[in-house]
Amino acid sequence: MTHAHPTAAHAGTYSATTAGPKAAPAGGSTAARAPRSPTLEDVRALFNEPLLELVNRAATVHRAHHDPRAIQCSQLLSIKTGGCPEDCKYCPQSAHFSTPVERKKLMDVDSVLVAARAAADGGADRFCMGAAWREVKDGAEFDAVLAMVRGVKDLGLEACVTLGMLEQHQAARLAEAGLDYYNHNLDTGKSHYGEIVTTRTHDDRLRTLDAVRAAGVHVCSGGILGLGEPIEARAELLWELASLHPQPQSVPINALVAVEGTPLEGRPALDWSELVRGVAVARILMPNAVVRLSAGRTQLDEATQAMCFLAGANSIFVGEELLTTPNPGPSHDAALLAKLGLQAIGRRVADNG
Numbered sequence: 001m002t003h004a005h006p007t008a009a010h011a012g013t014y015s016a017t018t019a020g021p022k023a024a025p026a027g028g029s030t031a032a033r034a035p036r037s038p039t040l041e042d043v044r045a046l047f048n049e050p051l052l053e054l055v056n057r058a059a060t061v062h063r064a065h066h067d068p069r070a071i072q073c074s075q076l077l078s079i080k081t082g083g084c085p086e087d088c089k090y091c092p093q094s095a096h097f098s099t100p101v102e103r104k105k106l107m108d109v110d111s112v113l114v115a116a117r118a119a120a121d122g123g124a125d126r127f128c129m130g131a132a133w134r135e136v137k138d139g140a141e142f143d144a145v146l147a148m149v150r151g152v153k154d155l156g157l158e159a160c161v162t163l164g165m166l167e168q169h170q171a172a173r174l175a176e177a178g179l180d181y182y183n184h185n186l187d188t189g190k191s192h193y194g195e196i197v198t199t200r201t202h203d204d205r206l207r208t209l210d211a212v213r214a215a216g217v218h219v220c221s222g223g224i225l226g227l228g229e230p231i232e233a234r235a236e237l238l239w240e241l242a243s244l245h246p247q248p249q250s251v252p253i254n255a256l257v258a259v260e261g262t263p264l265e266g267r268p269a270l271d272w273s274e275l276v277r278g279v280a281v282a283r284i285l286m287p288n289a290v291v292r293l294s295a296g297r298t299q300l301d302e303a304t305q306a307m308c309f310l311a312g313a314n315s316i317f318v319g320e321e322l323l324t325t326p327n328p329g330p331s332h333d334a335a336l337l338a339k340l341g342l343q344a345i346g347r348r349v350a351d352n353g
Contacts, residue, residue, distance in 0.1 A: 037243035038285060043235040046281045051273055055311045058280035062312040065287045071337060072126065072290050072315040073344045074160065075119035079148070080106040080131035080141075086164075086199045088187070090224060092259040093132040099261030106131065106141050113151045123334075123344045124318055126158035128183065134200070135165040142170070146177045153178040160220060165200065165208045171215035181250055182212040183220040189236025192229040209244070218249040222294065225278050226256035226270035234278060242285035250315070251289045253278050255296025270296070272304040276311055283312025290315045306340055318344075 046054065062068060082103035084093045092099035116127045129148055136142055145161060152159040160181035161174065174182065186205055187193065193202045212219055223237045241248055255270045275296075282291050292315035293308050300308075318333055337343060 037245075038239060040235060040239045043239040043242070043281065043285065044232070046284060047231050047235055047277065051277060054277060054280045054284075055307065058283040058311045061284050061287045062314070066314055068314075069342055070314065071309075071342050071344050072292075073124045073318045074126040074128050074292070074315065075115075075122070075124040075318050076128040076130060077107075077112065077115050077119075078104075078132070079112055079129045079145070080104065080133065082132055084132040084164075085134045086197065088197045088199075089263040090187075090196065090227060090256055090259075092262055094262070097261050097263070099259055106144060109144055109147045109151060112148045113155070116152045116155055116157060119318075120155055120157055122318060124157070125345050126160055126181070127152045127155075128160040128162065128181075128317075130162045130183075131164070133164040136163045136167070136170045138170070142173075146173060149174065149177040149179050162220075165204055166211055168211045168214060171211040171217060175215040175217050179217050181218045181220045183250075183252070184208045184212065185222050185224070185252065185254075186237055186240060187223050188227055188229050189223075189233030190240070191236060192227070192233035195229075196227055213246075219244070220250035220252065221248045222250075222252035222254065222282075222292070224254040224256055224295070225275060226267060226296075227264065228267060234281075238278070238281055238285055241282075247286045248289055250292060251282050251286055252292040252294035252315075253282055253313070254294040255299060257296050257299070269299050272300065272307075275300070276304065276307045279308045279313050280311035292316065302336055302339070305336065309340065309342065 049057075059068075082093045082101045083095050084091065085095055087094055087096045091097075092101045112129065119127050129145070129152075131145070145163065149159045149161065158180040159178060160183055161179060162183035165184075166174075166182075171182070184205060186202065188196055190202045209219055209221060221241060223234075223241075225234060241251060253275070255275050256264060256267055258265050258267045258269075279291060279293065282289070291313050293305065293313040294317060297305065297316070316333065
């Protein structure tokens with residue numbers, strides 16, 4: 001692991017050069033822990049730093065590990081929508097809640113690949129496919145997903161799926177099909193988890209990450225801010241992710257989109273500074289990861305998004321929809337990136353080819 005050399009590190013405050021070994025948190029997962037992971041106290045201290053000082057530190061870490069002008073662009077398609085048996089309080093696809101989301105069966109392979117081609121033409125370099133399942137089940141539908149993964153890879157795109165929980169043999173089959181990333185978010189810190197989800201445990205999620213990692217597939221895992229969680233839960237979330245070994249290669253930071261009909265529909269919008277702070281802490285703790293400014297971007301003005309990019313976000317979802325929630329349109333994103341002097345990785349490759 002390459003370690004960052006942030007300036008202005010304070011005594012008693014975590015930096016990527018001074019972290020020491022930690023014990024694993026309580027729970028049933030066997031997920032390996034990073035040998036130089038921060039303590040939870042370290043992460044609490046980061047959340048308490050003055051915002052601009054924190055952003056400066058994060059920007060220094062980011063520039064030491066990444067091209068600060070490059071933005072990785074993923075496009076996300078809901079390949080099976082609604083009717084999920086989980087009770088995640090933020091999710092409009094849950095069968096437990098009455099929301100505007102219409103249930104749709106698994107898409108056919110050809111239709112998915114048409115969407116993937118359009119994503120590539122639009123500048124995406126990774127195509128992500130999401131199914132509203134509790135878990136992967138062996139059979140015709142999983143076989144179809146494997147065919148989708150192979151087809152996306154044949155188009156020259158990176159492939160990512162999010163399908164719920166899965167077993168080791170299923171992760172191995174996804175790896176054999178060429179899958180690059182598996183998304184499985186921890187959502188929130190362990191102390192707050194039971195307030196948001198009751199149909200599966202925090203350790204269930206960690207076990208899925210174990211299976212993904214063991215299969216040699218890259219881990220995409222992050223969380224959601226604005227669920228009503230205390231700062232302590234945000235610190236727990238990022239500490240848990242940063243303590244995994246290896247650390248997740250992709251870390252989506254989402255702002256809650258409070259959808260009508262979900263138990264969280266009345267939650268106020270996350271203050272912009274809290275999102276910037278979450279991105280900055282994630283970047284300092286996970287210097288080599290791609291940190292994605294994910295759901296909730298339609299609620300952010302351009303200045304806030306620019307601050308997030310400065311603080312270390314180097315990935316976005318493109319396209320007008322994320323599964324079932326709105327996303328800034330392609331023309332908006334292109335104009336914003338141009339204004340900031342940033343460029344999508346896919347576009348840079350095309351321009352240089």
